[in-house]
Structure formats: C-alpha cells, structure tokens
Amino acid sequence: MLPIRVMIVEDNTTVAKDLQGCLNDLGYEVTSLQVSGEEAIVKAGSECPDIVIMDIHLRGQMTGIEAAEIIHDQFEIPLIFLSAYSDRNLLEKAKQVGAFGYLVKPFEERELFANIEMAIYKFKVEKERRESEFRLAQIEKLEGFRRMASSLAHNFNNILQVPMGCNELIKDLLPSSPQCQELIQDSTLALKRAAKISELMLIYVGQGTDKFMAFNLTSEIRIVTDSMRKKLPAQHSLEIKFESTDTVINANSEHLQKLLEHLLINASEAIGDGHGEISLSTQVVSGKEAWLQEVFENNTISKKNSVIIRISDNGCGMDEGTRAKIFDPFFSTKFLGRGLGMAAALGIVERHNGAITVKSQTGKGTEVIIAIPCPEH
Numbered sequence: 001m002l003p004i005r006v007m008i009v010e011d012n013t014t015v016a017k018d019l020q021g022c023l024n025d026l027g028y029e030v031t032s033l034q035v036s037g038e039e040a041i042v043k044a045g046s047e048c049p050d051i052v053i054m055d056i057h058l059r060g061q062m063t064g065i066e067a068a069e070i071i072h073d074q075f076e077i078p079l080i081f082l083s084a085y086s087d088r089n090l091l092e093k094a095k096q097v098g099a100f101g102y103l104v105k106p107f108e109e110r111e112l113f114a115n116i117e118m119a120i121y122k123f124k125v126e127k128e129r130r131e132s133e134f135r136l137a138q139i140e141k142l143e144g145f146r147r148m149a150s151s152l153a154h155n156f157n158n159i160l161q162v163p164m165g166c167n168e169l170i171k172d173l174l175p176s177s178p179q180c181q182e183l184i185q186d187s188t189l190a191l192k193r194a195a196k197i198s199e200l201m202l203i204y205v206g207q208g209t210d211k212f213m214a215f216n217l218t219s220e221i222r223i224v225t226d227s228m229r230k231k232l233p234a235q236h237s238l239e240i241k242f243e244s245t246d247t248v249i250n251a252n253s254e255h256l257q258k259l260l261e262h263l264l265i266n267a268s269e270a271i272g273d274g275h276g277e278i279s280l281s282t283q284v285v286s287g288k289e290a291w292l293q294e295v296f297e298n299n300t301i302s303k304k305n306s307v308i309i310r311i312s313d314n315g316c317g318m319d320e321g322t323r324a325k326i327f328d329p330f331f332s333t334k335f336l337g338r339g340l341g342m343a344a345a346l347g348i349v350e351r352h353n354g355a356i357t358v359k360s361q362t363g364k365g366t367e368v369i370i371a372i373p374c375p376e377h
Contacts, residue, residue, distance in 0.1 A: 003029040004120060007049040009040040009067070010082065011059045015105065019053065019112075026113050036060035037067025044071045051119055053103075055082045069097040078123035080115050141328070149343075153198045160198070164191050211254065214375060217247045217282060217307060224260045225280065232268050235275045243283035249307055250375040255348045262345060263311045263368050270315030270366055281310045284374060292371065305374040306354075312367040318360040326358060 006028050010016040016033045023030050031047045034040040036059045044052060052071060056064040068079045080101035100119035103111060167188050174180045225240055232238060249256075260280075267278045285292060287305050318326070327346045349356040354372035 003027055004051065004116065005029045005031050005047075005049045006116070007031045007034065007040070007043060007047060007052045009034045009037070009052060009058065009064065010055045011035040011057070012055070015055075015082075022109055022112060026109065026116075028116070037062030037064060037070075040067050041070050041074075044075050044077055048075070049077060051100075051116060051123075052077055052079045053082060053116075054079050057083075065093050065097055068099065072097055076127070078119050080119050150202070153202045156198045157195065160191055160195055164188065167191070211252050212250055213253065214248055214250050215253060216245075217249045218242050218245045220249075220253060220256060221260065221280065221282070224257050224264070228261060228264045232264070232278075233273075235273075236268050236271055237277050238264070239277065239279040241279065241281040243281070247282060247284060247307060248375060249372060251352055251372065252348075255351070259345050259348045259370075260309075260311075262342075266342075266368075267311060267313035267315065267366070270313050270317070272315065276314050278311070278313045283308050285371075306371040307374055309370040309372070310367060311370075312365060314365040317362045317364050317366055318358075319362050323358055323360050 006023055008016050008019055008023075008030060010019065010033070013035075016035075020030045020033065031049045032043055034043055038060050040052070040054070052068070054064045054068050058064050058067070064081065068081070071077055072079060078100040079097075080103060081099050082103050082105060084105050100122050101115035103115055167184055171181065171184050174184070221240070221242075225238060229238055264278060264280070268276075271278070285306055285308055292306065326342045328343065346356060349370055349372070352372050354370060356368065356370045358366060358368050360366040
C-alpha cells in the first residue's frame with residue numbers, strides 16, 4: 001500500500017523541517033515544503049498530494065485560509081490547519097473552507113497522526129456521500145425526463161396522425177397538378193421527420209420497437225463506417241480496430257446503427273474544420289475485469305462477459321459540467337433544436353441491458369465507452 005502523500009505549507013523553516021521529520025517517522029511521504037499560499041496552490045495542482053497541512057499565517061499576500069479555499073475548490077484536497085493559538089473565529093473560517101483538522105502549535109506526534117488519519121477518512125466518506133447523492137439525483141432527474149418524454153411522444157404521435165391523414169385525402173381531392181402534388185409531398189416529408197423525433201423520444205424512454213436478433217457485430221460496424229466515410233470531412237481520419245471479427249451480439253440492428261452513426265458524427269463535430277482522428281474499436285471482456293465495474297458501476301454488467309465498443313476523437317473535449325449533462329434530453333452544446341441524440345443513445349444502450357459512459361477533458365478529446373452483455377449460450 002502506497003504511503004499517504006502530504007504537502008507542508010509553513011513559512012517557519014524550523015517548524016516545517018520538524019514537521020517533515022515527524023511525518024516521515026510516522027510513515028508518511030512529504031511531497032514538498034512551501035512557504036506561501038501562492039506557491040502552495042501551484043504545487044497542489046502539479047503534485048496532487050493526498051492531504052495538505054497548512055499554516056494559517058504565511059508569507060506573501062495570501063493567508064493560509066485563502067489558499068486553502070482555492071486548493072479545496074479546485075483540486076478537492078483535504079486540509080489540516082496549523083496555528084500558534086486556538087481562536088473561535090479562525091476555527092469557524094477553517095470550517096467554511098473545507099478544513100478536516102486543526103492543530104495548535106506545538107503539538108504531539110499522536111495528535112498529528114490522529115488528525116491526518118481522521119481527515120483522510122472524513123474526506124473519503126464525504127466524497128462518497130456526495131457521489132451517492134449525485135448519482136441518486138441523476139437517476140431521479142432521468143426518470144422525470146423519461147416520464148415527460150413518454151407523454152410528449154405519445155401525444156405528439158396522436159396529433160401527427162391528423163395532418164398525415166389529411167394529406168392523403170387532399171392528395172386525392174386536389175387537381176393532379178405537379179405543383180400541388182409537390183407541396184403535399186413536402187408536407188408529408190416534414191411530418192415524417194417530426195415522427196422521427198417522436199421515435200427518438202420513445203427510444204430514450206425504452207419504449208421503441210424491439211427487433212432483437214443475433215448478428216455479426218463486425219459486419220454491422222463496417223456497414224456504418226463505410227457509409228460514414230462518405231459523409232465525414234476528408235481531413236477526419238477514421239480508424240477501426242476489431243479484437244475479433246466473429247463477435248456475435250444480440251441487438252436491434254437499426255438502433256445500433258443509429259447509435260454508432262450519431263457518435264461518429266459527434267466525434268467529427270468535436271474536431272471541427274481542422275485535421276483530426278476518430279477511432280472505433282471493439283473487444284470482448286470478462287465480467288471479472290475489475291475496471292468494468294469501476295467504469296460503469298453496474299453490477300449487471302460486471303457479472304457477465306460484455307462487448308466493449310469505444311469511439312474516441314482528439315477534438316475539443318468537454319469540461320466536467322458539460323459532460324455531466326450530455327445525457328439530458330434537449331441539452332446541447334450546438335445550435336437550438338438539437339440535443340436528443342445522446343439521450344436516445346442512452347435509451348438504446350439501456351434497452352440492450354448495457355451501459356454507456358463518457359470520458360472527456362477540455363482540449364484533450366472525448367472517448368465514449370459502451371458495454372453490451374454478450375448473448376448467453
């Protein structure tokens with residue numbers, strides 16, 4: 001087990017050295033010694049210590065409390081404050097910036113050890129609590145969206161039947177002039193496009209038409225990629241890699257093709273007008289693979305062998321706030337009127353008892369990972 005890594009921020013060199021020796025004796029690793037809040041913020045970002053021990057009064061323009069607030073907010077690193085005296089106001093300020101401990105100088109070795117271990121433990125518990133609350137909120141939000149989408153889609157379909165029927169009647173009643181017939185045809189085409197939006201909403205809520213059958217995944221992907229190569233800009237390369245060419249999957253072929261097409265278009269749009277690379281790969285992984293459960297946090301997925309489909313690009317990427325919203329219906333970073341694609345993608349994958357996740361960083365591209373359970377023999 002790796003030792004806990006500690007960064008010390010203390011402007012008194014003697015105190016800092018004594019603290020470093022004490023930490024080393026206790027089995028901790030000291031990443032660096034800093035004397036100002038400004039330096040501490042820079043080093044916290046590059047060293048990523050497990051915990052920071054911060055003196056409240058430091059050299060420079062910034063106090064330890066001000067530096068701690070930035071470190072806690074930007075890097076989510078727990079902090080323990082050091083002070084030459086105990087003051088109620090300082091304690092209150094320390095609580096507000098996310099401090100997980102408070103030591104009054106001079107302190108004993110056992111106090112230091114207890115503060116560090118408790119701070120690490122409380123930080124872990126707090127982080128797990130926030131993540132659990134976030135996942136629960138996401139589930140509740142998605143469920144609410146799905147109820148709304150289901151109601152809208154069914155009502156929308158019912159309304160569309162009226163103009164579709166009227167178009168057929170008008171077509172028979174109006175003179176057979178080319179201009180009239182063309183206008184009716186355009187109207188019918190627009191209504192069919194509107195019906196496709198309704199279909200996407202029903203797919204998102206898991207109520208789309210199910211036509212599951214066993215087919216060769218490699219062949220299906222080649223159909224999509226051969227078509228997409230003609231649509232993608234010439235400066236966007238598409239690389240395909242199959243771990244095996246005889247992987248069989250039980251799925252809805254039409255929906256799977258729509259899913260792959262949408263993700264490849266997204267990847268191309270993320271690259272933009274410049275040169276870029278898109279890759280699509282497949283592999284079959286064992287349900288015992290630890291990373292599978294860690295990535296998807298889905299017990300159903302982790303108990304079975306799964307087909308993994310990865311689509312990645314070296315485009316603009318996304319920040320964490322955007323990434324957290326991409327499966328929301330009607331959320332889009334593009335122009336108004338877009339935003340059902342990723343919601344429908346989620347619905348398609350979940351309809352196949354699978355899971356989908358997205359990894360992305362601003363300026364470093366995006367990777368979409370899909371896991372679909374292999375057919376049981």
